[in-house]
Amino acid sequence: MRLPRLSPDRPDIDQATVKKMIDRAMKAGCNYFDTAYMYHDGLSERCLGELLQAYPRDSYYLTDKMPVWFAKNPGDIEKIFREQLARCKTDYFDFYMLHALDTANWKLAQTYEACEFLARMKKEGKIRKLGFSFHDTPEVLQQIVDAQEWDFAQIQLNYLDWELYRSREQYEILTKAGIPVIVMEPLRGGSLATLSPDATEILKTADPGSSNAAWALRYVASLPNVLCVLSGMTLPEHMEDNLKTFSPLKPLTDSERKTLDLALAAYRKRLAVPCTACRYCMPCPVGVEIPRIFGLYNQYKITGNKWLFLNNYNAIPEDSGASACVNCGRCVKHCPQKIDIPAQLKKIAAEIA
Ligand code: SF4
Ligand code: SF4
Known part of the structure; x- marks a missing residue:
C-alpha cells in the first residue's frame, strides 16, 4: 500500500526501487507480500506480479483481498478475483481476504455471496488460506467470527490502538476463537515511527540504539497469537531498520513495556486526528487532499x-x-x-x- 512512488501526487510506483527492496527482503528471509485491488490504483498488484516472477512461486507468500464495495452485480466478485490473478501473474493466492470488513462491507459480502465464491476458490486450490481484514467494533468482529470458519484475520494492532481503537478486545476475540492474527498498521500509518519529541526522548533514553519503529514492531510481534506483522515500507532504509528488528526478534520485557506506556502517555496528549493515512477516503469528489x-x-x-x-x-x-x-x-x-x-x-x- 505504501510502495515508493515516482511522484508524491501520482500512484505510479518506483519499480526499480521496489525490485531492490524485494531482492533484499527475499535474501533476508522476509517472504510475505501483501497487496490489494485498489492499492496504487491497481498498480501495486501489477508491480508485485511482475517483480515476483524472478522467484519460484513456492518461495514466497502472496496475499490479496476482495474489495466487495467495488461489486455492483453478483458476477463482479468473480470478475475481480480473476482480474487479480491475472494482474498478479499467479494461479493462486497463499492468503486471501475479504477486504476491510465492517458492518456495511460484511452485508455486501452476503449480498454478493462473496464467502461462498471464495470458499469455492479455496476448494479449487486458488486460495490456500481464507480470512478477512477488519475495521469495526469488537461486537461486529464477534458476529463475523461466529458466522463461519476462518483461517486467519487481519486487524489494526499497535500500542496506541490497543485501548484507543479497542484492538485488545479484537485480539482477544480472535485468540479465543483460535484464529491467528495478521497485524496491519503496527506503526499506525507511520506516526508511531515519528512520535512526538517528548515520547521519542523517553524511548531514546531507555535504548539509544533502537528506532521508534522498532519499539512498535516489537510490541505487536511479542503477542503470542500473531502470525505475521505487516509494515508498509516506502524506503529501503525502512526495510533495513525492520530487518534489524526481526533478525532476531527480541520480545519486549516488562520494564520495556513500562517505558512504552510512558512514551504513549506523552504522545497521546499531542495527537489531534487519529488518521492512519490509509487513503480509503480518497478520492474526494471535490478534490480535498x-x-x-x-x-x-x-x-x-x-x-x-x-x-x-x-x-x-x-x-x-x-x-x-x-x-x-x-x-x-x-x-x-x-x-x-x-x-x-x-x-x-x-x-x-x-x-x-
Ligand atoms: S481520514 Fe482517510 S486516510 Fe485518514 S484514516 Fe480515514 S480513510 Fe484513512
Ligand atoms: S467534500 Fe468533504 S465530506 Fe465530501 S468527500 Fe470531500 S472531504 Fe469528505
Whole structure:
C-alpha cells in the first residue's frame, strides 16, 4: 500500500526501487507480500506480479483481498478475483481476504455471496488460506467470527490502538476463537515511527540504539497469537531498520513495556486526528487532499511548528484544501477510523483562517 512512488501526487510506483527492496527482503528471509485491488490504483498488484516472477512461486507468500464495495452485480466478485490473478501473474493466492470488513462491507459480502465464491476458490486450490481484514467494533468482529470458519484475520494492532481503537478486545476475540492474527498498521500509518519529541526522548533514553519503529514492531510481534506483522515500507532504509528488528526478534520485557506506556502517555496528549493515512477516503469528489491535510495537522500539533505547517499546507492548491470540503459525507463512510472528516476539516480550516 505504501510502495515508493515516482511522484508524491501520482500512484505510479518506483519499480526499480521496489525490485531492490524485494531482492533484499527475499535474501533476508522476509517472504510475505501483501497487496490489494485498489492499492496504487491497481498498480501495486501489477508491480508485485511482475517483480515476483524472478522467484519460484513456492518461495514466497502472496496475499490479496476482495474489495466487495467495488461489486455492483453478483458476477463482479468473480470478475475481480480473476482480474487479480491475472494482474498478479499467479494461479493462486497463499492468503486471501475479504477486504476491510465492517458492518456495511460484511452485508455486501452476503449480498454478493462473496464467502461462498471464495470458499469455492479455496476448494479449487486458488486460495490456500481464507480470512478477512477488519475495521469495526469488537461486537461486529464477534458476529463475523461466529458466522463461519476462518483461517486467519487481519486487524489494526499497535500500542496506541490497543485501548484507543479497542484492538485488545479484537485480539482477544480472535485468540479465543483460535484464529491467528495478521497485524496491519503496527506503526499506525507511520506516526508511531515519528512520535512526538517528548515520547521519542523517553524511548531514546531507555535504548539509544533502537528506532521508534522498532519499539512498535516489537510490541505487536511479542503477542503470542500473531502470525505475521505487516509494515508498509516506502524506503529501503525502512526495510533495513525492520530487518534489524526481526533478525532476531527480541520480545519486549516488562520494564520495556513500562517505558512504552510512558512514551504513549506523552504522545497521546499531542495527537489531534487519529488518521492512519490509509487513503480509503480518497478520492474526494471535490478534490480535498484529506490524508495529506490530517498528516500535516497532526505533525503540527505534535511538533508545535506552525510556521512549517503553514508552509507545507500552503503548497496544497486552494481547491484541495480543508475549506474546499462541501460536507457531502462520502469520505466518512469509507474511513476505517470513523473520523468525522468534514468536522475535522472545518476545524482545521478555521484554525488556518
Ligand atoms: S465530506 Fe468533504 S472531504 Fe469528505 S468527500 Fe465530501 S467534500 Fe470531500
Ligand atoms: S481520514 Fe480515514 S480513510 Fe482517510 S486516510 Fe485518514 S484514516 Fe484513512
